[in-house]
Amino acid sequence: MGAQQVADRFAELYGARPEGVWAAPGRVNLIGEHTDYNDGFVMPFALPHQAVAAVSRRTDGVLRLHSADIGDGVTELRLDDLAPGGDHDWTAYPAGVVWALREAGHEITGADVHLASTVPTGAGLSSSAALEVVIALALNDLYGLGLKGWRLARLCQRAENVYVGAPTGIMDQTASACCETGHALFLDTRDLSQRQIPFDLAAEGLRLLVVDTQVKHAHSGGEYGKRRAGCEKGAALLGVDALRDIPYDGLDAALARLGDEADVVPLVRHVVTENERVERTVALLRAGDPRAIGPVLTEGHASLRDDFRISCPELDLVVDTALAGGALGARMTGGGFGGSAIVLAEAADVETLTKSVEAAFAAAGFTAPRVFEAVPSAGARRLV
16 A cells, blocks of 8 residues: 555545655554553554555645545544544544644644555554554644654544543554664653664564454453553552552562452552563563563463453464464463464464464364564654
8 A cells, every 4th residue: 555546545535636645553562561551661563554644734624534444435524523422433533633632732724634554453453543643643744733753642542542432551652653663662651761672583583473363352342441440449559650650579569458359459460560571571682582582472461361351262272372383472462352462483483383373263163363474664654
């Protein structure tokens, strides 16, 4: 999907060439799941799959939206009518970004937008964040707002939390806005400080596979919100601002203080141990030992499956089959309840592992998975 193709379709729809074309990627989270809304650590990297938007300004307070992936006609919205809860389809994401920018005091007077995306939806690869960030970046450039990537990410998160109603953390939008080619992003979600960690698996004879189980999930669903509320309850019971404040070496004492809060204990345990896994992964990668992160990924899956309880049979089957076939490590990635898993493997084992996973899904009667290599790619940028 090229910028020219998107620009040409924009011209067909709106009768003029766009002022520019922008792209924002989906992401894979290497490690650090459900830690972002607990002020913790995450480590995503951007995918080559991206949302592309051709955009021009308007001056009449109208937002016109079209998606190549939906098949509907152009949706026309009045900026003054934008309000949380008003949109219930894909248009809520770009409309929410416009709403958030205007709520923050930025003068946006309208836009014509045509979108196309190669980020799989519902696969835990942040298709919604890519959609939000590409709109935010385009409007930032066109209206000369001068906002840095982390600030755009904050506004996009507000759009998703308040306008769309999905209680997501800051990781997805920051990854889409700020990642760099050949690196994973070590992000402290409390202060948004970032470190780009070199992540060139191919140079080490390794590959990271994404296995999209084709099981769809929705972050605005109740289970995600329940986990977040449980984490907030745990922090309140422990007298801290966020679970980030519970040190790894103080975990046992913290869990003892929670007593019989059986619904909260495993959530706290996951978040605290997951933060430690992120820090361990960073140390291993900086030491030049990427193979050693495999067991850390697998530990993370066990914690998400058993403590956070957000895995599903398809995700577990990917992990179990890959490990049995000689993978160095594997875990679910994303918000859970479906979506994708990642598999760290020797390059020579990729074909065998892929066939094993596909055969296991067929034997279980599951929908065939989609398997592809995850290559750390560029963050959001202007194409034309």
